[in-house]
Amino acid sequence: MTFFNTDITWFLDVYILLILGYAILIMSSYLILAYLSQKELRGYLKKNSFVDYEVLLTSEFAPKLSLIAPAYNEGFTIEENVKSLLSLNYNNYQVIVVNDGSKDNSMEILVKTYDLVLTDLDIHPKIETKKIKGIYTSRNAAFKKLIVVDKENGGKADALNVGLNIAQNPYVVCIDVDCILDKDSLLKLAKPFLESQGKRIIATGGVVRIANQCIIKNGRLVEVNIPDVMLPRIQVLEYLRAFLLGRMAWGRLDGLLLISGAFGAFDKEIAILAGGYSTKTVGEDMELIVRMRRYMLENKLPYAVSYIPDPLCWTEAPEDFKIFKKQRSRWMRGTIETLSFHKRMFLNPKYKLLGMLSVPYWTLFEFLAPGIEFIGLVITFIFIIFGLLNWHFFFLLLLFVYSFAVFFSVIALFSEERTYHKYPKQADFFKLLMAAFIEPIYFHPLTVYSALIGYKEKIMGTKGWGEMTRKGFTKK
Amino acid sequence: MNLWELYKSGEWEIPFLTFSIYLFVLASFVFYLLIVASRNRNIKREKLRNEYNELIEKVLSSVIFEDVLYAEIKKDKNFMVLFDTSFFRTVLTETLINLHKNYEGIYAQKLEQFYKDSGLIKDSFKKLKNFSWEIKCKGITELAEFNINEAFDQIIACTKARNKTLKITAINAGIKLEGVKGIVHLTEHTDIIDEWTQVNIISAFKKHDIGDTKGVELLLESQNTTVVSLGLKLIKELKLTQKVPFVAELSTKAPNTIIKYEAQSVLQALTI
Numbered sequence: 001m002t003f004f005n006t007d008i009t010w011f012l013d014v015y016i017l018l019i020l021g022y023a024i025l026i027m028s029s030y031l032i033l034a035y036l037s038q039k040e041l042r043g044y045l046k047k048n049s050f051v052d053y054e055v056l057l058t059s060e061f062a063p064k065l066s067l068i069a070p071a072y073n074e075g076f077t078i079e080e081n082v083k084s085l086l087s088l089n090y091n092n093y094q095v096i097v098v099n100d101g102s103k104d105n106s107m108e109i110l111v112k113t114y115d116l117v118l119t120d121l122d123i124h125p126k127i128e129t130k131k132i133k134g135i136y137t138s139r140n141a142a143f144k145k146l147i148v149v150d151k152e153n154g155g156k157a158d159a160l161n162v163g164l165n166i167a168q169n170p171y172v173v174c175i176d177v178d179c180i181l182d183k184d185s186l187l188k189l190a191k192p193f194l195e196s197q198g199k200r201i202i203a204t205g206g207v208v209r210i211a212n213q214c215i216i217k218n219g220r221l222v223e224v225n226i227p228d229v230m231l232p233r234i235q236v237l238e239y240l241r242a243f244l245l246g247r248m249a250w251g252r253l254d255g256l257l258l259i260s261g262a263f264g265a266f267d268k269e270i271a272i273l274a275g276g277y278s279t280k281t282v283g284e285d286m287e288l289i290v291r292m293r294r295y296m297l298e299n300k301l302p303y304a305v306s307y308i309p310d311p312l313c314w315t316e317a318p319e320d321f322k323i324f325k326k327q328r329s330r331w332m333r334g335t336i337e338t339l340s341f342h343k344r345m346f347l348n349p350k351y352k353l354l355g356m357l358s359v360p361y362w363t364l365f366e367f368l369a370p371g372i373e374f375i376g377l378v379i380t381f382i383f384i385i386f387g388l389l390n391w392h393f394f395f396l397l398l399l400f401v402y403s404f405a406v407f408f409s410v411i412a413l414f415s416e417e418r419t420y421h422k423y424p425k426q427a428d429f430f431k432l433l434m435a436a437f438i439e440p441i442y443f444h445p446l447t448v449y450s451a452l453i454g455y456k457e458k459i460m461g462t463k464g465w466g467e468m469t470r471k472g473f474t475k476k
Numbered sequence: 477m478n479l480w481e482l483y484k485s486g487e488w489e490i491p492f493l494t495f496s497i498y499l500f501v502l503a504s505f506v507f508y509l510l511i512v513a514s515r516n517r518n519i520k521r522e523k524l525r526n527e528y529n530e531l532i533e534k535v536l537s538s539v540i541f542e543d544v545l546y547a548e549i550k551k552d553k554n555f556m557v558l559f560d561t562s563f564f565r566t567v568l569t570e571t572l573i574n575l576h577k578n579y580e581g582i583y584a585q586k587l588e589q590f591y592k593d594s595g596l597i598k599d600s601f602k603k604l605k606n607f608s609w610e611i612k613c614k615g616i617t618e619l620a621e622f623n624i625n626e627a628f629d630q631i632i633a634c635t636k637a638r639n640k641t642l643k644i645t646a647i648n649a650g651i652k653l654e655g656v657k658g659i660v661h662l663t664e665h666t667d668i669i670d671e672w673t674q675v676n677i678i679s680a681f682k683k684h685d686i687g688d689t690k691g692v693e694l695l696l697e698s699q700n701t702t703v704v705s706l707g708l709k710l711i712k713e714l715k716l717t718q719k720v721p722f723v724a725e726l727s728t729k730a731p732n733t734i735i736k737y738e739a740q741s742v743l744q745a746l747t748i
Contacts, residue, residue, distance in 0.1 A: 055679035194671035396493040403500035
């Protein structure tokens with residue numbers, strides 16, 4: 001019995017040490033990343049105040065871009081969304097809308113609105129894709145930038161690969177057709193490609209923000225609001241934390257593993273040489289960046305991935321838990337698949353910072369974190385059942401994690417206030433502050449639960465995206 | 477008990493957690509106060525800016541349309557009290573620059589005279605000497621906007637800066653003040669002039685409508701291939717057909733195939 005008690009005490013000590021160690025490690029990494037992000041952000045904003053993006057508007061040397069917008073059952077909004085893509089502030093660009101076998105009337109709307117006719121475009125596909133049914137261009141000179149591809153359904157990655165095959169310009173910008181882009185977004189996204197000094201810029205990404213309850217007019221965001229519904233409201237805060245306090249630092253370290261699929265630009269040649277988007281994962285955006293980086297490192301080609309902290313793209317966040325769960329479980333599956341495809345990079349010095357820091361960080365804090373939390377919860381329940389739980393310690397630990405989560409959200413709000421100040425209304429600020437207090441007890445458990453569903457789906461071999469319905473933006 | 481003893485006794489967890497919780501709560505509160513202070517400061521500044529703008533617009537419209545000189549404005553005590561505050565001078569300089577961009581000829585000259593008489597020019601020169609690159613950039617932008625040619629040499633010295641933003645601002649200012657003279661010194665530069673800088677330089681030529689392009693061909697003789705590339709782009713974009721012989725010569729003895737190809741492409745564009 002004494003031996004058993006000694007064993008239990010030892011196990012408890014180790015367990016407490018492990019839990020605290022993991023929590024301290026994750027919190028310190030967040031704070032270090034936040035510090036680096038702030039430093040980088042301040043530098044960027046200082047520089048940016050002297051940058052005249054309009055020089056790109058009149059220059060024939062501006063990088064030529066092809067926008068690829070995959071569309072699946074977007075008939076409700078496609079007319080306006082394509083119109084907004086065609087009216088961006090940029091000269092050297094074309095818009096490729098890939099209709100991925102929509103079951104609705106998307107194609108009919110596009111043909112009618114943009115006066116489309118079938119065309120014989122000379123293409124030499126470098127990436128294998130599903131069959132293309134037809135390529136359309138407009139008879140109307142006002143829409144000469146537009147190419148519409150009608151293809152068999154093959155998923156988002158397949159549609160993006162069709163776009164890569166058809167794109168005539170050296171840089172491609174992959175976007176979600178339902179995103180609202182800032183008018184100058186392409187100017188900002190293109191600039192890093194001109195700034196390479198000895199290193200090839202293979203991709204640039206911008207910040208994505210939540211547009212729920214914002215006012216949209218003619219495909220442009222005219223008024224920023226904070227959603228009244230708690231789930232999307234906390235996602236506003238979550239995106240601020242991720243983009244302002246996280247990715248900027250990874251950008252500075254050149255260890256960015258993800259450029260959001262909603263809005264990112266790529267060097268087409270490298271994207272194709274790396275094999276294009278993988279149709280074997282639902283995390284095709286992250287997987288492509290990792291593969292492009294891997295291609296450059298394995299071929300010893302100097303490169304960089306650039307990151308722009310300006311809010312350039314606004315997207316709709318899920319408002320009900322069912323859709324949210326689908327989205328987050330898919331994100332988890334995407335993470336697991338990407339990390340598993342590229343497992344040889346894990347702690348492999350050949351892949352430099354990527355192998356030694358980025359991949360281990362994602363493995364430990366993105367992939368494993370929900371699992372570790374779940375195991376912790378199970379062990380805690382076992383302790384309760386056997387009367388082993390030190391309640392005082394348990395509540396202190398909960399408060400420790402809770403207070404840190406609130407603190408980190410307040411840092412994100414501070415950062416937003418001192419930089420972009422997109423939420424000037426007092427009421428909006430207090431809504432976000434309230435969200436900071438609710439996030440750890442309401443939103444975080446939901447994300448952990450969704451991630452666990454993602455684990456389960458991965459184990460069960462679930463494939464595909466599942467139906468993602470959207471409510472649509474508020475229009476003026 | 478010191479920290480090490482606390483750790484050795486194995487009872488460090490509770491004090492550690494308690495201390496951390498207090499720390500996070502306190503830090504959250506401090507950040508909250510900082511946010512509130514920042515928001516209040518912004519509101520106050522915005523209010524002040526609107527007030528200042530009203531007065532500044534009145535003063536500057538009298539300078540432009542009623543030929544009022546600074547000597548007369550100086551007599552207004554209220555104006556002079558405000559003029560001593562740095563934020564007022566910042567708003568005044570910004571408004572002056574915006575107006576100067578919108579006016580030409582005699583009106584622009586009156587604004588330039590006001591800039592000199594009021595002593596704002598001294599502020600700009602001070603900024604130019606500042607160690608911080610962003611303040612230097614502000615000074616350069618102001619001096620170039622008001623065509624202060626005396627600042628040219630100091631501005632050109634900044635083109636050798638390591639900071640790229642400062643470099644671009646200085647080159648653009650140099651072009652505005654002295655045209656081609658603002659870039660010929662680049663032939664001696666060893667740093668890479670990236671494409672973004674090149675696009676800015678070309679844009680400055682177009683924006684300031686630099687007519688006299690004598691000397692652009694000197695860029696083609698640089699040992700720095702990025703400077704040669706800039707020269708070729710300028711010749712192509714500004715359609716300088718008179719420079720064709722220099723481009724033709726370059727295409728025969730180009731330092732590398734990229735330049736050779738670029739030169740041939742410029743020749744093709746200008747001769748067809």
